[in-house]
Amino acid sequence: MTSLAHTAADAVTVTRRNLIKIRRVPDLLVFTTLQPIMFVLLFAYVFGGAIGEQNTGIDYKEFLIAGIFAQTVVFGSTFTGFSLAEDLQKGFIDRFRTLPMSPAAVLLGRTASDVVNNLISLLVMGLSGLVVGWRIRSNPLDALGGFLLLLLFAYAVSWIMALVGLLVRTPEVVNNAAFIVIFPLTFIANTFVSPETLPGPLRTFAYWNPVSSVTQAARELFGNTNPQFPPPDVWPLQHPVVYSLLWSAAVLLVFVPLSVRQYQRTTSR
């Protein structure tokens, strides 16, 4: 299949371009990494004392890290939409679209380089987590699975952001719009508090929120849970890995074709 080979080669070319940019605009990398460090420190030391152990049976810092990981990679995926809107605005997408290249390649390349972005954030957060007392208490293989699941979920969200970026077209607006959605999504969850403490409707939302299941799955895979304190008795949190995988697959199934279709009809103003 030469067309598949072309798509892959084109995606690699686009990814390379995006990665060069990350390297040459260090501010990007600094903010990608500083923000999560700040979150780890703020939550561990400012809220940590007040929130306490809750009903999780483990130290709050330990409880917190997987939540911050999940929040950060989901925020990281907004960069996909931001960058595509920027490329659209600058006429770059027009240039790509007049080349005889695969229509999926620009989006594949974009989302792939944003995985690298998220990987860097995870590394930096992991290290700062270790500094404040977080430990992986499972085995390396499970831990690796935890990181991969976080990256997969963020990758799926990237494709939603890709569609948003191509539709909204203004990078700043993409960012603001994404924040309005992602803040509640990552806070009305089990990321920073136990969802049982939330009032009725919010609690239900938190139970079914895929950010909760991703966080729960990561906690379990890192060994940051206490068997004496099982998660709430709802299916998503009882089967967090399966539920997270299903969500990621569903999002990809819907948003990959939608985004590619939008890419093929979009052009700068």
Next chain:
Amino acid sequence: MVDAVEAEGLVKVYGSGEGEVRALDGLDLRVAEGTVVGLLGPNGAGKTTTIKVLTTLLVPDAGSARVRGTDVLRDPGGVRSTIGVSGQYAAVDEYLTGFENLDMVGRLYHLGSGAAKERARELLEQFDLADAADRQVKGYSGGMRRRLDLAGALVARPPVLFLDEPTTGLDPRSRLGMWKVIDDLVKGGTTLLLTTQYLEEADQLADRIAVIDHGRVIAEGTADDLKEQVGGERVEVVVEDAASLGSAREALAGLGRGEAVVDERSRRLTVPVSGGASVLVEAVRRLDDAGVGVSDLGLRRPTLDDVFLTLTGRATEEPDDSDGATRETQEVAG
């Protein structure tokens, strides 16, 4: 001979209802193989929309177009592999070097990494960018960016080239440089459709000119054809005292090839002439003899505005999109 570009009855409507804009309204266009056609029109005429339709970026609401016989709507992929495009705004990546920009485009044309590198070096040399090849584009001047963007369009040696306002926003020196680059290119046999707001530019570069307004071609022909219609050069006099406009008109009667046009408000008198500087000298002599006080006097070559005035009876400036671009036309071409 087969036409390299053919478009019939292109219609493109942006938006709907009240805010509807008919950007293209039945546009027909032909570019013969190996020739240069200049699409000349003011801001908002539909030039960019035309280029976007022909380069597969935009699907028209009606009409059809072919590039070298390949249908733009039915086989956009086929069209893409025979065209090179440089849009209205240089689409070069600020954070990549000049070399990296071209190398990337070469790879996306599937030239293979060796050939892509070689072609990038070659183009940088050809476009006088070799010294800046390994610097990030964010330090490039406007003219350098434009040249790099054009180089990007040429990576795969396309037989048909589309350039959307290749010199808008460039200083006069860069503009001349760009003209030379384009001129060399078409000498090599490339078919070119370029858009411009400058009659002078179309005159310099194009074999034929299509004047476009409100999404339609309103005149078509060689630069000489158009100038003929417009009346070619003209002498323009601004008198010191509006009262002497009458005697100025009498003095200049018979100087040119047609009636003098008088504008009382700006105390300006315009006479179509042929013969260049010697006519200007004659005009000075006559005005002096008649004792007319002159505050400004000059020879003016036709601009897009003149073409417009003649063809449509109105100026290029539209109330809805009167930005700097049309005014610049007068400065540059005047």
